[in-house]
Amino acid sequence: MGSDDRINDFVIKIATVNGTGSASANTLLMKSIFRSGIPVMGKNYFPSNIQGLPTWYEIRVSKDGYVARSGKVDIMVCMNAETYARDVREVAAGGYLLYDSTWPRPALLKRDDVTVIGVPLARLCNEHFKGVRTRILMKNICYAGVLAALLDLDLERIRELLAETYAKKPALVDSNMQAIQLGYDYAREHFSCPLPLRVARMDKTRGNIMIDGNTAAALGCVYAGATVAAWYPITPSTSLMDAFKSFADKLRIDPQTGKANFAFIQAEDELAAIGMVLGANWNGARSFTATSGPGVSLMSEFLGLGYYAEIPAVLFDVQRVGPSTGMPTRTQQCDVLAAAYASHGDTKHVCLYPANPEECFYMAVQAFDLAERLQTPVLVLLDLDIGMNDWMCRDLQWDDSYQPDRGKVLGKEDLEKIDKFYRYLDKDEDGITYRTFPGVHPKGAYFTRGSGHTQLGTYTEDSAEYQLVLDRLLRKFATAKRYVPKPLIEGTGTAKAAIVSIGSCDGAVHEALDVLKGRGIQLDYMRIRAFPFGEEVEKFLADHEVLYVVEQNRDAQLRSLLTLESRVGKSKLRSLLHYSGLPVSSKFIVDGVLADLGEGRRAVAGVVS
């Protein structure tokens, strides 16, 4: 690969110890690249721990705007002796390895095909800073300085970022900048800077932001008019609730009275959290919770009540690695089936699958509209990768003409006009009935229950009456297909083979499609954005002979859901399953498709060559 090819197109991986301030250094690096107009991806692989365990941060600089892992590391920054051995192995041939040479480790770092760059970071910081904690923190800022020199980052931009971060503590700007400069100067003196692999200003990030999905979803909840937030802390969903609280504390305080136009309730467990959400929605407030897999398990009984008693609710499931406690700080898409069928009995739920933070914002708003329109819980399935990593995406926009869709709610005047109100009577024949709120009108009273009920809202153990309601719920679920977001379909429409995927696989799939196209393999692509699956999904599945279902779990849960809930034949679906806990890379998909095509099936993929 020529050196020109490596400008704005490489991956840096930084291995550190958690709790040492490396997060600030890594964010600083990533943002300074972003502000230079170059598309960038940042992913944090952190332990379920507060201090002392290995943690990695991966920054991908991509002039082509790819937002997924490439599956390759060009520069490894080894700041954690404990993981040296495996970190060294991971660098691609022709790559670079940066380490703290205060303690030389020639044997461990031996790689003939990699350039080793040693900088005595600890010694530099010990000479210039006082205090153990400060020295540890500054050592990490110092490697950012080294990288700034090696990669030709703009120091002014770094200063500007530090000034913004420490606006209230100007002394920290100077000390951090000093550490940056130490590393920067050392690198310039001892190595030929910049490296062939470096950054050069572009103009490809204008109109874009770097934001994580939990923050974007929380902002969506604020904009959707959610007033009651109830939750129980669980990684990796906690930051969604923290973000909501922080936005609401600024944006939802009445300027006249100082009162809070929201209620934020930390529940005693997930069971109570979803109970509060159902209670609030039942009473006419938009209410939501955020959780992860273990929380969904606990919420299941109440989700069944929400389904059967027809109560709106919005639940963000920020998926993490299972089963059981699993690996709480690693990512997977392993709740696809659990979410779709959460609870006992014949129960199914509307699910949304955002692919990035931008979509988290819009889908959060849509989730409230759908929940109220369809009078049922809506589960928004993020994952740790979307929820907790900063993604480059387009500026979030708001249309001020938006009005919430509260669905079929009878108000005071409506009730005044009617003779008698029946909660579960399908007057419009779309499976969706009318509801009322307490305190509005004497005629609006009804009884909500999870036990058998008639369409008039009374208790029943009568088979026919019971089935009437259960069948109507199925009609409602069919109606939901019309309201949920349609799949995004790309490609020529002429290929016989295609990729089908959901959520955070999207970035890796896009890059894989380009790579495969470069090799003469043209695949169509459908990204499913919601359950239940509508006609567009059915048509796409029917139109292709081979469908590679890319998802991040072991048991092919999306594939299972497709075979259960669409007309597609099982044999057409081939799974590409990534479930290591790291976000799926484009390489994984390319390799998977190529391996499959290698088995004499190239013809179906419409291979040109």
Next chain:
Amino acid sequence: MTFIPKPKISHPSLPRNELGLTRRDYEGALSTLCAGCGHDSITAGIIEACWGISVRPENLVKLSGIGCSSKTTAYFVSGGHGFNSVHGRMPSIAMGANAANRDLYYIGISGDGDSLSIGLGQFCHAIRRNVNMLYIIENNGVYGLTKGQFSASADIGTKAKKGEVNQQPPIDPVLLAMNLGAGFVARSFSGDKAQLVPLIQAGLKYPGFALIDVLSPCVTFNDHEGSTKSYAFTRENYEPVVEADFVPKQREITADYAAGEAMSVMLHDGSRVVLRKLAADYDPTDAHASYDYVQQHIAQGEYLTGLLHCRPTVATEFHALNRTPDAPLNQLPFSALNPGSRQLEKLMARYR
């Protein structure tokens, strides 16, 4: 079954409350509980209490979990909004509903199984949050719907219908609630309507979490000799120590109380609860004294009834602590909730 409606025939001369409604207007569906069940007497007490203080039926939210007691929300005030949720989880539904609209009356009906076993956590945390609701436990010491297993309120030494003797210590909701800081804690007996009705009225009006633990014998599974929750045992061993009168805002206190006996606790809307002590050595407005007094008597095998503890807790009520507006959250205009496009544009700067 609860789908049997009661015929609505009311005699023109029936007394009417301030809303012009008769007691019949506060009734619900026909009870399907066993004949003689204590719960039905409590239902009658709720009907009387709501009629007496002229609660607008549509402003009453009736919540419950699962069990015999939880069924009763269908048997009173059919003009109210009922919510029969899942086992042991009523308090969370109540919390959410109350957060959405602070302007309604919330009455939660639960049982000893629903509140003290499967729902113990939610019961405790509803108290901690000081949700403005009246929480009634219809306490009979057994699981009725599943045919007579002991519940967590069964006393040591009490005998089941088939002869089994309970060995595990009971959880007393009254002591528990006091311990957790509840400001309104009462115990009563389903057979004592005169005591129960003013307690329900005061509990509904009390601005915060109000608990009434009502001994309510199970005629089918726990009314035999050897049971400590039978009608006979309760009548023998339950002792009223403090009588409560609910005095609405406009009304003068006309009852004749001996000096030093009566204590008045003011509620937020100007109405009052007047406590009349039957025991001179007891201060029901002091949290610690109430707890000690009740506990000591239990140790001696005496079960005290009445409004055992009452003190104002309005400052720690959920909405007060959360600084929510006076208007219910579910009635705020969308414009007060949505920050608008310009604000979003400004926010974007943070993410560049």
